[in-house]
Amino acid sequence: MMELSQKLAVLARLEAYLGGKSTEAEQESLDLAKRRAFAHNGWFTPEFTDLAIANICKYYLDPAALKAWVEQYPGFGKPAARKKVGIVAAGNIPLVGFHDWLAGFLSGHEIWIKLSSKDNVLLPHIFEKIAEWAPEAAQDTVVAEMLKNCDAYIATGSNNSARYFNYYFAKYPHIIRRNRTSAAVLTGGETPEELGALADDVMLYFGLGCRNVTKVYVPEGYDFTPLLTALKKYGRLADHHKYKNNYDYNLALYLLNLSPYQTNDSLLLHENESLFSPLSVLHYGFYRDRTELETQLRENPDLQCLVGRGAVPFGQAQYPSLTDYADGVDTAAFLASL
Structure with a gap:
């Protein structure tokens, strides 16, 4: 299993890759993935995919912010018992499941992720690049069609699917998200x-x-x-x-x-x-x-x-930080508690 410091180093390289600070060949690889994502899902326009990637680089992959974030959770990256965590990712906007994966990756648990059919190009591309840079990372993230025999679950979906998730995952530690x-x-x-x-x-x-x-x-x-x-x-x-x-x-x-x-x-x-x-x-x-x-x-x-005034400032709703957890549930604390 990779050490937390090694994972942070890989994420620093990912920030450079996504942020356009890598080689010309690598940038061509990323551009191809973005074109494939748009061809697969017409809502993932180049404009909005680029925005999602820029936000990930600025708010999720900043080395100082990442270090401060993981330091809030003692033992993060070195769980007493490594668990198999299933993540059901959403697909409404580009790379919307990245934060859940990031928390899982850094937690030290084994992450099994079921991708949305709407967003099944960009995240796998990122996983492939990370495995290319650090082959041992391939053991930490598995893309799966079925999430069976997991020790815990994080699932995002509609109100209908949330009822389904609550039924099937009731006996496991879980975070279930519905429409908001x-x-x-x-x-x-x-x-x-x-x-x-x-x-x-x-x-x-x-x-x-x-x-x-x-x-x-x-x-x-x-x-x-x-x-x-x-x-x-x-x-x-x-x-x-x-x-x-x-x-x-x-x-x-x-x-x-x-x-x-x-x-x-x-x-x-x-x-x-x-x-x-x-x-x-x-x-x-x-x-x-x-x-x-x-x-x-x-x-x-x-x-x-x-x-509004006195709440989230105008223009900032789509720029969440690492601690702006979906549904207000601290994903990292949940993973650290397993």
Whole structure:
């Protein structure tokens, strides 16, 4: 088994590789993997795959941040008993399962990972490169179609699959994640710069991530014109055929049902009680007491993060750090406890 120091050294090389600081031949290899990922999944555009990789390099693979992170967990990397940990990875945005794998890899346990069919190119490529640089690392990560006889599980999926996971993994130590989404609370006094940053929270990755804002709460009498204008920053997404199909479909539903909506020709605004909105739609709701609203939202089990003044800053929802754990459950502490 690799020592923790050896793993950190391999991850430093991975940061150089993903960050464009390696050889020309290696960069061609990475570029090919990104093209294959896009060909396999049309939502993984070069723009958003590059963003996901840049965020991994900056927030997950920074050597100082990694060292500080693992030092929070005594014995991390040297478990008293090495366990077989099964990870069921999501695939809604590029490399979304990387953090779970990273925690598992550094924990010292043997990681068996079932990839989403939507994201089964980029992670295997990373595993192959690591095994190329450090052959002994191949013993620490196994890509599998079935996760049987594991000692613990980390599984991410829909509400339906979460019920399935809870049933089958009940007798094992586990982390089970279900659907979550994010919301923003606006005061009406936001600057154009803040609204432009909010557009990132809404539209990056086409809005497919659990950290994407799918609903905004606004005060009564709110003027939506500045918000719609700011959201035009991502008007180019309407040129993406998959996204445009969703936009046209939802627009047709509102027209047929005589349901009020607003649009900037690339995103639909629709008043709805649900936190979850369809792709290409941003829900909104009105509030009277901001403090009361934010208290209710923070207690809502469907909420991943709250964006706004006094919460996650506008424009930062899609830039989680190593300690911004999905569903607020400390993955590293879970692995260290096994």
